[in-house]
Amino acid sequence: MNSSYILRRVGYGLVLMLGVVVLNFLLIRLAPGDPAMVIAGEMGGATEEMLESIREEYGLNKPLVVQLGIYVGNVLQGNLGESFFFNQPVASLIAQRIGPTILLVITAQILSILIGVFLGVIAARKPNGVMSGFVSVFATIGYAVPVFWTGIMLIILFASVFPIFPVEGMQSVRLRGADVFTKTLDIAHHLILPAFTLAIIYLAQYARLSRASMLEVLGSDYIRTARAKGAAEKTVLFKHALRNAALPILTVAGLQFGNLISGALLVETVFNWPGMGRLAFDSILRRDYPTIMGVLFFASAMVVVANILTDISYRWADPRLRGKS
Amino acid sequence: MTALLDITDLKVTFNTRYGQVTALDGVSLHVNAGETLGVVGESGCGKSITALATMGLIPMPPGRIAGGSIRLAGEELVGASPARMRAMRGADIAMIFQEPMTSLNPVFTVGDQIAEAIMLHQKVSADRAFKDAVALLDRVGIPSPADRARDYPHQLSGGMRQRVMIAMAVSCRPKVLIADEPTTALDVTVQAQIFDLLNEIQRDFGAAIVLITHDMGAISEMADRVAVMYAGRIIEEATADDVLDFPQHPYARGLIDCIPALGREEHALKEIPGVVPPLHLLGAGCAFAERCEHANDRCRQEKPLLVNHDHHPAACHAVEEGRI
Incomplete structure (x- = not known):
């Protein structure tokens, strides 16, 4: 793996992020509604002079291109602006919330890939077997059911009928003074339901995809070679076949990461998870432009990073891609 | 002396959408230590299935070993446990495939x-x-x-x-090395190098080689003995020289006539008319009858057996009756 390749990918990523900043800004400004009204509304009734002074204060009366220039300049200096609603820097609002979101999204991604791929491989062993049928049915259901519905059903099942998981939040209040280990366990306990809810839809997709990918690979000549060497079936499946079947799975995993973040928004809302998704949801309702743009900025950054990691893992998985750019 | 690899009356069937077809219909072969057996025939005649059956690599289902025996150094492989087969594959019996790519x-x-x-x-x-x-x-x-x-x-x-x-x-x-058309995908000059290498390896390692090919040139270079296969059966078997110089079965004669010879004035290469019939359409008679210029009613109704004639065993009524 050459580092110049990684550097080049990171460079592309930065250019892409700049484009994202500009696009975010323009998209938000295209939306109808006047933020000055919203800000004023929070403070009570507003006269035209008040609105005008708010526009003056927040720079909303300047030409759009000038506003864009100011915003991009600020972002480049690490300043994402101040929230209209919280009167706090957007960066610090996000900093408080990005951790839980990353934890949720990455746990869901890992769960869905591990379980999904495992189910897919098992199904591919006997393409007409019971497991294969189960995976197909499960995948269809998982894909068709909306994520908030799954969340609510899981809450009913595991919080009311079998109360084994907490319904909401990320930490128990009563553990405030507990040691790190207890706290970690507590967070993990809170994490299971939301992460699984978010994982289900993608888990089903990975199961189907890896089943199809494995079936194709298992028909290859080199699989016959592995068997002819005397390799055990599980070695053939998980070593020789899976590594080759991983390429389409990695591709989809990279592409899905963006969807996973938008899915996290709904899951965070259902489970009252203190993450960026809730902030985005509330900020959209409040027309809190700087916060929305800040959230979009970080969400895009996560997608860009995920894609860079996908490209790098591609070259790890397939030596034929190394040495080409 | 008992043979190192001894295949007797091997029957392999496959379930296909045309119903059950018999891919190998009573194949018997043997190879001694240090010997090279050539197995020749067109695509689809059962050469590779014989090899895969010996390796225990026939996909089951849809395949099934319906009968017969495969013995390696006296040990029965048909019905051996998967673990035992895994232990032998790659160690006692190994295989080289057609497509190195x-x-x-x-x-x-x-x-x-x-x-x-x-x-x-x-x-x-x-x-x-x-x-x-x-x-x-x-x-x-x-x-x-x-x-x-x-x-x-x-x-x-x-x-x-x-x-x-x-x-x-x-x-x-390995005691037995199966080479399934090891040079088909390679350049002619590379083919010769690979054959030389296989010969050297055999000398050094003392392995028996089963060389599966449709290239009569490879046979003349490599093989001690030759078995000619057609539609899942052995139709002629003898030393390489005998088969190359005195082919008996019309199909074997056809294969050898297809070899272009230097110094022979020829306008067009000879060919065997037609193709190997699909396995599900095989009738009661000789599978080659439809393509054979010597076929008569008996050929179309009764399967010929592999029996000794003037030179060596061949499964042909015409040879048996002295018509050719």
Whole structure:
């Protein structure tokens, strides 16, 4: 793996992020509604002079291109602006919330890939077997059911009928003074339901995809070679076949990461998870432009990073891609 | 002396959408230690199925070994446990495949792939196995083997990859080496090198070789004995010289007539009319009857058996009746 390749990918990523900043800004400004009204509304009734002074204060009366220039300049200096609603820097609002979101999204991604791929491989062993049928049915259901519905059903099942998981939040209040280990366990306990809810839809997709990918690979000549060497079936499946079947799975995993973040928004809302998704949801309702743009900025950054990691893992998985750019 | 590999009356069937077809219909073959047996025939005649059955690699289902016996050094392989077959595959009996371009796993280095074969059957460290792999690459004539061992298959040419396959196949000194059209995908000059290598390997390692091919040139170069297959049956068997010089069965004669000869004035190469019939359409008579200029009513109704004639065994009524 050459580092110049990684550097080049990171460079592309930065250019892409700049484009994202500009696009975010323009998209938000295209939306109808006047933020000055919203800000004023929070403070009570507003006269035209008040609105005008708010526009003056927040720079909303300047030409759009000038506003864009100011915003991009600020972002480049690490300043994402101040929230209209919280009167706090957007960066610090996000900093408080990005951790839980990353934890949720990455746990869901890992769960869905591990379980999904495992189910897919098992199904591919006997393409007409019971497991294969189960995976197909499960995948269809998982894909068709909306994520908030799954969340609510899981809450009913595991919080009311079998109360084994907490319904909401990320930490128990009563553990405030507990040691790190207890706290970690507590967070993990809170994490299971939301992460699984978010994982289900993608888990089903990975199961189907890896089943199809494995079936194709298992028909290859080199699989016959592995068997002819005397390799055990599980070695053939998980070593020789899976590594080759991983390429389409990695591709989809990279592409899905963006969807996973938008899915996290709904899951965070259902489970009252203190993450960026809730902030985005509330900020959209409040027309809190700087916060929305800040959230979009970080969400895009996560997608860009995920894609860079996908490209790098591609070259790890397939030596034929190394040495080409 | 009992043969090292002794296949008797092997029957293999497959379930297809045309119903059950018989891919091998009573195949009997034997190979002695240090000997090379050539198995020839057109595509679809059952050569590769015979090889895969011997390796225990017939996909079941849809395939099934419906009868017969495969004995390796006296041990019965038909019905042997999967674990026992795994232990023998790669160690006692190994195989080289037709397509060197696709037979190696693209995501592992060739050294690792050979080392894996060694480690599956011998209790050695990964380091030792890799060193042995490098030595084997050297043995099969790959230059700077220590560097090549760290290459991935796509970095090697077809001929090199087939050498890697050979190195892998002989890594545990198998008693029997099955080579399924090992040179079909290679350039003519590389073909000759691979045959030379197989001959050397046989001398060094003392393995019996089953060479599956449709190339009569390869047979004359490599084989001690030859079995000619057609539509899942052996139709002629003798020493290579006998089959090449005095082919009996009209199909064997046809195959040999297809070889272009130097110095012979020819306007067009001879060919055998028609193709091997689909297995599900085989009738009661000789499978070759439809393509045979000597066929009569008896040929179309009664399957000929492999019996000794003037020279050597052939399964043909016309030969038996002295009509050809």
